Amino acid sequence: MKVEMIKKAFRVAFPYTVPIFAGFWFLGLTYGIFMHAAGFSFWYPALMSLTIFAGSVEFLTVPMLLGPFAPLSALAITLMVNARHLFYGISMLEKFRGTGWKKPYLIYGMCDESFSINFTAHIPAEVDRGWFMFFVTLLNHIYWFTGALLGGLCGAWLHFNTAGLDFVMTAMFVVIFFENWRQEERHESSLWGLGISVVSLVVFGAGHFIIPAMLGILGVLTWRRGRREMEGELVK
Amino acid sequence: MTGMERLIIIGMVLLGTLLTRFLPFLVFPTGKPVPPYIRYLGRVLPGAVFGMLVIYCLKDIQWLQSGHGLPELLSLGVVLGLQSWRRQMLLSIAGGTACHMLLVQYIF
Structure with missing residues (x-):
């Protein structure tokens, strides 16, 4: 039964994404509040989290949108920051093969976390690999989008002094740099x-x-x- | 910046992200071998790019004005301290950000 197979893939994939849920809601909420504090309507974090779906570069769009209009520099920064995706892609060439119509979405949604799970997870033989990876990617996408949307909306209701909140981006990159350094x-x-x-x-x-x-x-x-x-x- | 200019910036970021994700699958469709230079960049580029991003985040510190970068440097210390102690990424980010907010709102 096809429906059974899909359900099974979902049941196996979901637990892998629970830690990502916590992380994405925290960072997504912060991102939405950060954008609100920078003067943007909730449409901006919602639109960007849905379409771009690359956390670190979405934080970087805030200074890009507030600074002078420099589209080529924005493209160059994105290419450099996301250059690591090139290497994720190279690693996933084999694993994404034979996933049919899901393949373009798997590539589109290949953020760091989806890549880490899909690359390292030991998928049981009776579970369909394509559907497993599809659900991991989709769930992560939903967590990130809803977190950013909520943050953008709540930013308007939360009346606290946000001065200094922009440090969240610095802290995130320092941690990433530090973890990469350790390895x-x-x-x-x-x-x-x-x-x-x-x-x-x-x-x-x-x-x-x-x-x-x-x-x-x-x-x-x-x-x-x-x-x-x-x-x-x-x-x- | 006008609304249209903002949309163009977002479009550029989207284009750049799509390019980096789809390019390998377009260039190496059926397991074509990956050139050694690309594999080399795959190993060494991430560290350098993360280093550059840290500097990018710190680029607007006013070293000669009130504070002299102290809130940032102290909060960086908190981030690194928490991360080496517990290795919980979210805890380190939250702790460092809270420290920075307290410092700029109440002390400097």
Whole structure:
């Protein structure tokens, strides 16, 4: 029975997403309140959480929307921040094969959390992989959207002083940086990322430093690859 | 910024996100081998990009005006301290943000 198969996939997928529910509601609510505090109607977080569905870059749209109109810089920042999705995609090429009409949605909704679950979960043989991954992605999408929508709506009713709330974005990236740092064998590229960005910030100023910093990072990492190959480190 | 300009910015962010998610499936349709340079970038780029984003978040600190960046630096310490102690991402984010809000609202 097809319906039974779908139900079974849902029952297996749901428990995997419960921790994501807690996290997405917390961050989604904060994101909605953050957007409200920045002067945006709840339509903005609702629309963006539904269509973009990439948490970190959605936080970054707030300074983009408040600063001078710079669409190319917005595109460049998004490409760099989300560049990791390229590598998620490369890892999922095999796993998404044969999932039929669900495949475009699986790719579309491949945020960090959906990727982490779908990449690492041990799906029992009797459960349909395509439906399992579909429900993981869909549930995460729903959690994020409802959290951001509620945050955007509640922002209007919650009358508290939001000064300093913007630090939530800084805290999030510091934690991500720190966790990535702990997993690194060597910290060279993290240090290059910090160093090049600081130099670029000092030279070009807060409004214009991102693109030079990105070019610098790509350039230096490409140059270092040559060096590390010569040192025999990257034989594989 | 006008409403149309805002929509264009959101559209650009959406376009960038779609590109990064769909590109691998368009470029490597049936298990074509992934070039070593791309695999190398996959390993080293995340750390550098996260470092850049931390600087991006701190770019507007006024080092020479009231506070001199102290609320941010102290709250960063709270975030890192909580994260190394409990390794609960949400706790670290909530604790650091609460600390920053208290500092800018009541002390600096």
